[in-house]
Amino acid sequence: xNDLPITELTCREMVELVSDYxxxxxxxxxxxxxxxxxxxxEGCTAxxxxxxxxxxxxxxxxxxxxxxxxxxxxxxxFRTWAGG
Amino acid sequence: xxxxxxxxxxxLCPFTARTWPENGDWLxxxxxTSLEHLPVWIAPELWRVELEGHVATPAAQLLAERGRLVxxxxxxxxxxAEAFVAGCIGRTIExxxxxxxxxxxxxxxxxxRSCGAPDANVCxxxxxxxxxxxxxxxxxxREREHQARWLVERLQLRRRSDIGEVV
Numbered sequence: 001x002n003d004l005p006i007t008e009l010t011c012r013e014m015v016e017l018v019s020d021y022x023x024x025x026x027x028x029x030x031x032x033x034x035x036x037x038x039x040x041x042e043g044c045t046a047x048x049x050x051x052x053x054x055x056x057x058x059x060x061x062x063x064x065x066x067x068x069x070x071x072x073x074x075x076x077x078f079r080t081w082a083g084g
Numbered sequence: 085x086x087x088x089x090x091x092x093x094x095x096l097c098p099f100t101a102r103t104w105p106e107n108g109d110w111l112x113x114x115x116x117t118s119l120e121h122l123p124v125w126i127a128p129e130l131w132r133v134e135l136e137g138h139v140a141t142p143a144a145q146l147l148a149e150r151g152r153l154v155x156x157x158x159x160x161x162x163x164x165a166e167a168f169v170a171g172c173i174g175r176t177i178e179x180x181x182x183x184x185x186x187x188x189x190x191x192x193x194x195x196x197r198s199c200g201a202p203d204a205n206v207c208x209x210x211x212x213x214x215x216x217x218x219x220x221x222x223x224x225x226r227e228r229e230h231q232a233r234w235l236v237e238r239l240q241l242r243r244r245s246d247i248g249e250v251v
Binding site: 027032036040045049052 | 101126147205
């Protein structure tokens with residue numbers, strides 16, 4: 001068996017991996033471990049579903065939907081986030 | 085090859101938000117499981133599936149180039165899930181009775197007692213965790229093997245198939 005307790009992901013680790021999972025960037029082994037956690041954890045499953053819906057909705061937005069000040073604030077937030 | 089896959093109601097993949105076609109069409113990047121790892125992936129519906137192309141085996145999973153549903157395993161129902169849960173609870177309590185002062189086992193047993201049929205996956209995990217606490221990795225492996233054998237026999241999953249070997 002490959003689902004030994006000592007190799008299980010925590011919910012915190014799951015959250016950190018969600019973007020990579022949705023982008024298909026996880027290696028097969030890590031993806032399967034991620035999915036093993038999902039089977040057991042309703043909270044992380046709900047979080048993943050929310051993220052998937054958010055990505056789908058935000059992906060429909062176009063540049064002109066945002067007014068320039070809002071766009072600048074968002075870009076600044078992302079830069080700070082990446083730097084932190 | 086013939087394998088099995090657990091899904092949410094309506095043949096919905098628990099992870100990818102994709103639905104397995106029920107008309108026999110192929111699904112790319114199909115997730116499935118061998119009989120050995122059934123307990124890891126328990127979900128409300130169980131299906132017999134045909135896998136084709138390259139099949140990778142990452143972390144107790146079968147990942148096939150494509151797969152399609154063959155038939156639903158109707159024997160995996162609420163009554164069977166309840167029986168599976170009852171067995172897991174019983175073995176977890178037995179482990180606690182052998183080490184009544186172990187607080188981790190006491191917590192696991194308390195959680196297991198609260199499980200019902202919809203929690204079969206969690207209850208299997210709790211029993212395996214209790215086995216790990218009691219007997220280490222070997223105990224964990226034996227508990228999961230026991231769960232898998234129980235499912236295979238109760239659901240008669242080894243029956244022969246004309247379209248491929250059952251893994």
